[in-house]
Amino acid sequence: MKPLENLMGWRESIKVFDATLRDGGLVNNFEFSDEFVQKLYLANLKAGVDYMEFGYKASKELFDPNKFGKWKFCDDEDIRKIVGNNDTDMKIAVMADVGRCDYKNDIKDKKESPIDLVRVATYINTIPQAIDMIEDAAKKGYETTVNIMAISQAQENDVKVALDMLGKTPVDCFYIVDSFGSIYPEAMARIASLYLEYADKYGKKVGIHAHNNQQLAFANTIETVGMGVDWLDATYSGMGRGAGNCYLESLIGFLHNPKYNIYPVIQFIEKYINPMKEQGIKWGYDTPYLFTGLLNRHPKAAIDFVNANRKDITELYNEMILMD
């Protein structure tokens, strides 16, 4: 059992990370209005959020800018239109995917950019490319994290090698990413323990990005907080791909740090998140996501099912079980 102080107190080192635009952008093709983004920025400031992720730094060679909202690309000038010089305590983050961005050209020197942190998203088999991206971003003056996706499908020995390789880079934080929402808190505790061991060895932080396929995104997040994981991803009402993420309002409700404030989060949900849901933008726990979580699979089949308004969950389960 964790010490009672962990329940009643708070740690200065905890960082709340709002990933609404980035993971939520996967739901609505990054088509957020400027008003939405502006008000989200203000809500995050009032709520005491530490980092706000604006979206991806995707390559315009690989992705047609006419087919996505601008937060798929996060041009510096688009961010600046929202944040000005961002003379606040909140930092600005973007995500760069291995193999999907032209980081050498698209990520400018920190001096020229409103961005503070570059999050490098990688699978376990593309760590060398991730390292090149981390080194490039660090050299340009950014904080960096490495987000090893789909950790539920990686072998523990590979993870150990990866963390040793990454430990030697300038990366600031190792992120545990449960892309498929398939990890139970007991197993998450084992993973966090491994990450914390390597983080300790190399002087890094550990973060968590959870998905809600089994309604465990919040539970997994707070399981690892109690163990020493410090960087906590969350989104407003869990907005994110498929079953979505850890709910920011739940997380702020849980943390006892007087720095955080749930009230602006509630106001933003009422005014901007719930109306979006009512307009038919879909995310959040639903039975099909339980299936992909249980089977440790990418949520694509479940997302397609939900978006097609299919109701035949038994047939979906048959399709998935017979698919192997």
Add this chain to the structure above:
Amino acid sequence: MKPLENLMGWRESIKVFDATLRDGGLVNNFEFSDEFVQKLYLANLKAGVDYMEFGYKASKELFDPNKFGKWKFCDDEDIRKIVGNNDTDMKIAVMADVGRCDYKNDIKDKKESPIDLVRVATYINTIPQAIDMIEDAAKKGYETTVNIMAISQAQENDVKVALDMLGKTPVDCFYIVDSFGSIYPEAMARIASLYLEYADKYGKKVGIHAHNNQQLAFANTIETVGMGVDWLDATYSGMGRGAGNCYLESLIGFLHNPKYNIYPVIQFIEKYINPMKEQGIKWGYDTPYLFTGLLNRHPKAAIDFVNANRKDITELYNEMILMD
């Protein structure tokens, strides 16, 4: 961390308890069709569920039978119409609330009844009445559990005294009941540890009944399973008062016991649960329930808000915070 066997293996002593009709009845006034109940019984049999709760044994003096569905009262003959002699391995349960039932008259001898288990629901301040009900039911030949409700508002010292008193009765199982869905897994682990200590002392089992106000019903349930809690309440798609309960399909997906089968649960959800939701019967996580969970309050204000189709969650939060 829990031993790895707990993750990969299974325990014979675990009992899955379907509370759909009883806690779900609080959502739809116990107005389930006979077909629904019949098919639920068959689905539970196929799924390997150990106990099926049919509803309450409420007093017809206190509650007008014309104003509730029949599962508010659970007459033996109504249960028998569904289960016949119930020549199966699944046991039949009902709940009896302290102060809301005429147990001396309405609960017949086990020999005359299809019921196997009487669950006595009590608050911490009505333990003596609960004990009288337990002794009455045990004398008549029933298994019994005691479900101490709203445990998040009870003092630990009072709980200890209650468990000592209950330990000396014939009750088979102490139930942890997080009525307000306000308990975090870390705190739930402490409560389970206390209950298990007293259960061990008196040779009793421990059960858990969780609510989903903070999306922690499933997480809290599996947190305690890993510690030795054996009787696990769940409902189909979490159907239950307010934010609902632990999802039976999630729980069966988690348990590794080959006795349990998720497939009939999925079929039942498709055919009977989802259509009920589409007809407007409301339960499950929603922001107002997060508020009552965070504030450790009865969900009534949130239920009223949701049923009134109100959208002004900020105003609800104001009302609740200013209420004290």
